Amino acid sequence: MPAVTKVCCIGAGYVGGPTCAVIALKCPHIKVTIVDLNQSRIDAWNSADYKLPIYEPGLEDVVRRARGRNLFFSTDIDGSIQEADLIFVSVNTPTKKSGVGAGFAADLNYVESATRRIAKVATSSKIVVEKSTVPCRTAESMRIILEANSSPNCRFDILSNPEFLAEGTAINDLFKPDRVLIGSLQTPEGIAASNALVEIYANWVPKERILSVGLWSSELSKLAANAMLAQRISSVNALSAICEATGANIDEVAHAVGYDSRIGPNFLRASVGFGGSCFQKDILNLVYLSESLHLPEVAEYWKQVVIMNEYQKRRFSKTVVDMLFNTITGKRIAVLGFAFKADTGDTRESPAITLVRDFLLEKAHVSIYDPQVEHAQIWSDLSEALPLVPLPNLQKQVHITSSALDCCKDAEAVVIATEWREFREIDWEAVYRGMNKPAFVFDGRLLVDAQKLRSIGFKVTVIGRGEQL
Ligand code: UDX
Ligand code: ADP
Numbered sequence: 001m002p003a004v005t006k007v008c009c010i011g012a013g014y015v016g017g018p019t020c021a022v023i024a025l026k027c028p029h030i031k032v033t034i035v036d037l038n039q040s041r042i043d044a045w046n047s048a049d050y051k052l053p054i055y056e057p058g059l060e061d062v063v064r065r066a067r068g069r070n071l072f073f074s075t076d077i078d079g080s081i082q083e084a085d086l087i088f089v090s091v092n093t094p095t096k097k098s099g100v101g102a103g104f105a106a107d108l109n110y111v112e113s114a115t116r117r118i119a120k121v122a123t124s125s126k127i128v129v130e131k132s133t134v135p136c137r138t139a140e141s142m143r144i145i146l147e148a149n150s151s152p153n154c155r156f157d158i159l160s161n162p163e164f165l166a167e168g169t170a171i172n173d174l175f176k177p178d179r180v181l182i183g184s185l186q187t188p189e190g191i192a193a194s195n196a197l198v199e200i201y202a203n204w205v206p207k208e209r210i211l212s213v214g215l216w217s218s219e220l221s222k223l224a225a226n227a228m229l230a231q232r233i234s235s236v237n238a239l240s241a242i243c244e245a246t247g248a249n250i251d252e253v254a255h256a257v258g259y260d261s262r263i264g265p266n267f268l269r270a271s272v273g274f275g276g277s278c279f280q281k282d283i284l285n286l287v288y289l290s291e292s293l294h295l296p297e298v299a300e301y302w303k304q305v306v307i308m309n310e311y312q313k314r315r316f317s318k319t320v321v322d323m324l325f326n327t328i329t330g331k332r333i334a335v336l337g338f339a340f341k342a343d344t345g346d347t348r349e350s351p352a353i354t355l356v357r358d359f360l361l362e363k364a365h366v367s368i369y370d371p372q373v374e375h376a377q378i379w380s381d382l383s384e385a386l387p388l389v390p391l392p393n394l395q396k397q398v399h400i401t402s403s404a405l406d407c408c409k410d411a412e413a414v415v416i417a418t419e420w421r422e423f424r425e426i427d428w429e430a431v432y433r434g435m436n437k438p439a440f441v442f443d444g445r446l447l448v449d450a451q452k453l454r455s456i457g458f459k460v461t462v463i464g465r466g467e468q469l
Contacts, residue, residue, distance in 0.1 A: 001192045004127070004200060005030055008084035010114045012036035012045055012073060014054055014170075014277065014346065015131060015163050016090030021062045022174040024071035026204040033072045033080040045073035055345040055372050058171035078121040086196065088161075089114050089142070090131040095281050104288035106135055106281065115142045119149030122156075127193045129159045133226075133278060135285045136219045139183070157193035159184050160215050162222035167276065168343030180210045183218020190215075223282045223289075227302055230279040232267045234308035240270040240464030241315060250464025251446060270464040272417060272444030273313040273351040275340030280306055280349050313351050316463065317358035320442050323461055324413060328364040332436070334411035335359075336404055337418020337445075338370035338378055345372035347381050351444070352417035357385040360397055367399045369407035371420055375400045405430060413440035419447050432456050 009020040012034045024032035036042050044053035046067075050060050063071070074080060081087060091110040096102050111132055118128060128146065130139050139158045146156040160183035165173040180201045184194035194212050201210050213221070240250040250270040258265035274280075283302050290299035321328050340350035347353065352368075359366050360382075368378055378400055383391055401407040404423060408414050408431045416423055424447055432439055441453055443462040450460045 001196050002085075004085045004196050006084045007032045007086050007088065007200075008080040009034040009088040009090055009131075010036075010077065010081075010117075011088075011090035011092070011110075011132070012038070012041050012053070013090065013092060014056075014167060015165070016088060017045065017052075017054060018056055018059055018062075018165065018170045019090065019131065019163060019174060020088060021059065021066060021071055022171065023200060024066040024069075025062050027200060028066075028070055030200065031070050031072070032066075033074055033084070035074050035077045035080045037075070037077070039075055042073050042075050055343075056167065056170050057343055062171060077117060081118055081121050081126075082123055084126065086127040086129060086200075087118060088129045088131045089118075090163075093132045093134050093281075095284055101288050104284045104291075106133075106285055108134065108138060108141070111138060111142070112145065115145045116149065118156075119146050122150065122154050124153075125155040125157075127157045127159060127196060129161045129197065130219075131161055131163055133162065133222055133282055133285075134219065135223070135289050136216050139215050139219060155189075157184070157189055158215070159190075159193055159197055160218040161197060162218060164222070164225065167346055168341060175204070177205060177209065180205055181218050181221055182210065182212050183215040184212065185215055223286045226278050226282040227286050227305065229267055230274055230283055230309070231302075231305045233269075233271065233274045233279075234305045234312075236268050236270050237273065237312040238308055240312075243464045244466055247466030249466065253464075270446060271312075271351075271419075272316045272355065272463060273309045275347075275349040275351050277346070277348040280309070310354075313354045314358070316351075316442070316444055317355050319461060320355075320359070320413060320415060320440075321362060323440060323442070323459070328359060328362045328412075330363065330365070331413070332365045332367060332411040333359050334367045334369070334408040334414045336369055336407060336414060336416050336423050337420055338368055338373045338381075339418050339420075342419045342421065345370075345374065345377075347373055347377055350381070350418075353381050353385050355415060355417055355444075356382060356398070360386060360389070360394075363397075365397055365399070367401055367407045367409075367411060369401045369404050370418065371422060405434070409434040410436060411439075412436045413442060415442045416445050416447050419445040423447055424449075428453055428456055428458070432458060 007030055009016045020032050020034050041053045091114050093106045096105045096107045139160045143158045182194050182197050184190035198210050236254055243250045254268040258268050283306050286302045287299045338352045356366050382394055404426050438459050440459045450462050453460045
């Protein structure tokens, strides 16, 4: 199989954008075109002042170095498909909202329509790489669609190449991946296609970190990795509830547990709950897959990770109400952070959405500050979380501010929902002066120096810490 010289990436989102920008940077001999249906997204990728559609540390530098050289962003999907040797499919795969498997199964509508588009317009053979997180056997469906629609002189080889980057560290994760996983049919043609993709990554990734496996193993590995990472967080969060009830300290417990070299120290940070586009979606996929395979015990096992996460969020908002003398009606709650984690502007499945929804249902006034999330995104997330509340009513109850200090002004309680570094460095004395008394801080991210805040006068509650003074 000849070496790949032209790559097309369908989907210019959180996965396709950074991944293919890095491929372009590291492979100057390959022309990479990232295409999307969304014109304004493509315009943002092409903007002269590099106001890119996603916030990701280091991404702008990569785009500055490669754009216009061998990296292009376009809405000409058909043209880009036609000229490419290899096509990444990086479109969104949200959880289905209706129909069979609603709430669990992935909505594969976008993958299918991108695949059908490839089948319709391709005039030469292609390697098609499934990059979106999709349940096992999607690659097989893509293969059937492509083969049924292709012309006699077009051959399609399907690969699975799941993405393991985490938002906020995506560029570093792409520069130095723990591993690159490539799944293919174990036929001579499948292995040849897999080798062609290996050669792309080998431009900067050591070969021993590029793993070639079967198609289904590759797809399942992605779900498995995310499920096991999320499981660690739910495990530590379950322990945080025991800590709060007994006076133990979850930091100390996690530290002691993580010292065991078999367990390791990462991903043991108790929090108000995990969010993000992958964890919940992938576990629900695993649950759905297990049920479809008639493995109800396996399904129940993984479902519990999501149930624990919901419990953790609910438990935290209940603590806020309990501590504020069992009612927050009419009180002002300042929520610091709306993104699902620090260093991203992404709010998908952010625990902050659930907290704010709970506070609004308790008839509190809520002020929100996040350094990266667009205000329009916050309104859209809250409207979706509270579909029965018209936007003008929401806007009476919610106030979005442009600084942490403004957010906390006249509040009874500050709730830390995202671990942005700047929240550690706030002038807490000034925050205290501006708040109603008694002034409460609820730290859902183990971020602040509780002792220091108590010495200022705050009543501080930290997730996973017994003492609630
Ligand atoms: C995750 C996987 O890490 C990545 O490999 C996969 O490709 C996509 O899903 P991402 O969702 O971007 O990445 O972020 P991640 O850093 O994994 O965090 C997910 C959530 O877990 C965040 O809400 C984060 O705040 C939370 N978290 C993480 C904890 O609560 N405690 C921890 O110890 C780690
Ligand atoms: P992810 O986090 O998986 O990257 P995003 O929602 O950030 O998800 O990005 C997916 C992108 O894929 C969106 O910008 C969407 O417009 C684009 N997209 C979806 N379907 C198609 C399609 N058939 N052709 C081209 N682009 C598509």
